[in-house]
Amino acid sequence: MLLRSAEVSSLKSLGVYFLLELKVERPFESTPGQFAMVEVPGRTLMRPFSIFEVEGPYVRFLVKEKGKGTQELKRIRPGVKLKALCPLGKGFPLPEEGTKPILLAGGVGIAGLFQLAKELRRRFFQVQLLWGERGASWFPFTIVSYLLRLGVDLTLCSEDGSIGLKGLLTDLLPPFGEKNVLYACGPKEMLEALMVRVPSGVKLYLGLEERMACGVGACLSCVLQTPSGTKRVCVDGPVFERGELL
CATH class of the missing domain: 2.40.30.10 (Translation factors)
Structure with a gap:
């Protein structure tokens, strides 16, 4: 740094x-x-x-x-x-060979997952990505087109049904099992819903969005209370494995 x-x-x-x-x-x-x-x-x-x-x-x-x-x-x-x-901060760990990554982006959460999608495709992983927004006009289609050219299996979800699947991303999750690794980034409410809905046997990594003033752990403005004690999102995260938060 x-x-x-x-x-x-x-x-x-x-x-x-x-x-x-x-x-x-x-x-x-x-x-x-x-x-x-x-x-x-x-x-x-x-x-x-x-x-x-x-x-x-x-x-x-x-x-x-x-x-x-x-x-x-x-x-x-x-x-x-x-x-x-x-x-x-701490980024996303790459999946083991033979696992199937699924990326879940809520709104601007795509910003935290785009580089991961590129790296996974570079390593020849099949990448499934669900991206949720309020409606069609909210999607930056330059980014959508790039992801498709990259070979990402992309599904768009819109709350108003104007494009892709209609509804909240958390209500439209694809089938998954223990061979899948889930990576999610988005609003707090979305991540909380995923922690409840994704079975405990499935690996789930969460990229948290949090207000912070320094980025290096000094100001304590991004403190998070977890079962293992106090965590600072800026230095202990922003990526956490689901088990660290529950």
């Missing part, structure tokens, strides 16, 4: 999302599921974002515009200099 100088190389609007690309001075390797703290011009505190993709010196973040911080970030232009603290 290092504080890195970076320059905004591009920012693309994708409907309710935008794709922010930074060029960092010191390239790094990232485990799928890790995150970064990114400087927002005019703001004192950095903001946490899942690392969507890393390619050489370029780091990309898929961001949903939903507050003043992300609104300000969306207004910046290529050439602006920023600081980024990355990579941070």
